[in-house]
Each structure stands twice: as structure tokens, then as C-alpha cells.
Amino acid sequence: MKRFLAALRQVLSWNTHEKIRGSDRKTIQDWERNGKPAPPPHVVKQRNLRTIARQFGLKTLVETGTYYGDMVAALIHDFDKIYSIELGEDLHRQAVARFAGQGSVELIKGDSGRAIKDLLPRINSPSLFWLDGHYSAGVTARGEKDTPVMEELSHIFDSAEIGHVIVVDDARCFGVETGYPSIEELSNYVKTRRPNSHIEVADDAIRIMPRAVR
Structure with a gap:
């Protein structure tokens, strides 16, 4: 009976996974059919991060802004280790509960x-x-700045240059919303700190990649 129940759970889990994948495909197709408006559906962001990770052979993900933990949940099997930083007390606490027992996930409050x-x-x-x-x-949660992206980039660039890939979400906000540098300003800063980087904007995200690896 135990074996039967275990097998049944596996089948049900597989069927649910297939239904979700089918739903994701439709979401992406509808978004593409509508001209890829910004912001893209979350599943598009998930797909793009998976693609980049595979392209560059990256096994560690560092996320800033855990929110409800949906990106961590979506990519938990795609990385050996995930670090996620969240400022909000309640959001961090909810994420800790959600990923309790997941040794590959480390949640950082701050x-x-x-x-x-x-x-x-x-x-x-x-x-x-x-x-x-x-x-x-x-x-x-609101920190000292509405967006700490320049501080985040500064710290990453201060660390050893070992081939990190950086993807910054919500490119549409840059140069438009308060506290956001323009994409040109950000690009010039990146070129100053990492001259060998390739910078591109795609699907409402700014991608900063090692040029040589591409």
C-alpha cells in the first residue's frame, strides 16, 4: 500500500508539473503575441535566468529582493546554491517559513x-x-534609497573579477522613476568598472555579461 501511495503521489506530481508547464507556455505565447509588453510575466524572467545560467555554467544565484520567494521557488532545482536578500521583516519571515528545510537556500535579512x-x-x-x-x-520595504542598484553593483565590482553575470530587473524604470539612474549612466559606470563587459537590455532587464565568454 505504501508503495502504491508513493507511486500515486509521483504520478499526480508529474501531472501537476506538466499542467503548470503547459500554462507557462501559453502565458509566454500570449505575451509574445501581444508584442512583449513590459513588464514581462514572471515565467519569462524565470526562463531568461535559466537560459543565462546554462549559457555561462553558473551554479550559484544571488537575488536581491526575495519578496514572496517566487523566483527562489521557480529556480531552486536549477542552482546548487541560492542566496536571497530581503529588507522587509514580514517578507523575510514568510520566506524563511516557505523554504524551511531547503539546505540549498540561504535567506538573508537586510x-x-x-x-x-x-x-x-x-x-x-x-x-x-x-x-x-x-x-x-x-x-x-523602503531602505535608505528606493533602489540600491548602484551600491549593489559597486560591491560586486569591488569583489574579485571571476566571471559573474548580472541581471537587473525593471529596466523600464531607469531614467524615469525617482532614484533610478538612466540606462546610459548605468552603462557608463559599468564600462568604467568592468571595461570588458557586454551590456544589453532585453525583456525589461539590463544584462551585464563577460564579453569574452559570450
Whole structure:
């Protein structure tokens, strides 16, 4: 009976997974059919991060802005280790409960503009940085700045140059919303700190990648 129940759970889990994948495909197709408006559906962001991680062979993900933990949940099987930084007390507590027992996930409470500096010495292999730790009203927490992206980038660039890939979410906000540098300003800063980087904007995200690896 135990074997039967275990097998049944596996089948049900597989069927649910297939239904979700089918739903994701439809969501992406509808978004593409509508001209890829910004912001893209979350599943598009998940797909893009998976693609980049595979392209560059990245096994560690560093996320700023845990929020409800949906990106961590989506990518938990795609990385050996995931670090996620969240400023909001309630959001951090909910994420800790959600990922209890998941040894590959480490949740960090703090302002990512500072916390990422303390984390970086522990990162000793090329990693994917998903920078999404900005204030956006609602339940999100407000730090010293509405978006700490320049501080985050500064700390990453201060660390050893070992082939990290950086993806900054919400490109549409740059140069438009208060506290956000323009994409040109950000690009010039990156070129100053990492002259060998390739910078591109795609699907409402700014991608900063090692040029040589591409």
C-alpha cells in the first residue's frame, strides 16, 4: 500500500508539473503575441535566468529582493546554491517559513545595498546576480534609497573579477522613476568598472555579461 501511495503521489506530481508547464507556455505565447509588453510575466524572467545560467555554467544565484520567494521557488532545482536578500521583516519571515528545510537556500535579512557586501567574500565561483531589491510600494520595504542598484553593483565590482553575470530587473524604470539612474549612466559606470563587459537590455532587464565568454 505504501508503495502504491508513493507511486500515486509521483504520478499526480508529474501531472501537476506538466499542467503548470503547459500554462507557462501559453502565458509566454500570449505575451509574445501581444508584442512583449513590459513588464514581462514572471515565467519569462524565470526562463531568461535559466537560459543565462546554462549559457555561462553558473551554479550559484544571488537575488536581491526575495519578496514572496517566487523566483527562489521557480529556480531552486536549477542552482546548487541560492542566496536571497530581503529588507522587509514580514517578507523575510514568510520566506524563511516557505523554504524551511531547503539546505540549498540561504535567506538573508537586510538592505541589499549593504548586505551584498558581506555576502560576496563567500562567493568563490562565477555566479548569477538577479538584482530586484527596489522599493515598489505595497508590502515592499523602503531602505535608505528606493533602489540600491548602484551600491549593489559597486560591491560586486569591488569583489574579485571571476566571471559573474548580472541581471537587473525593471529596466523600464531607469531614467524615469525617482532614484533610478538612466540606462546610459548605468552603462557608463559599468564600462568604467568592468571595461570588458557586454551590456544589453532585453525583456525589461539590463544584462551585464563577460564579453569574452559570450
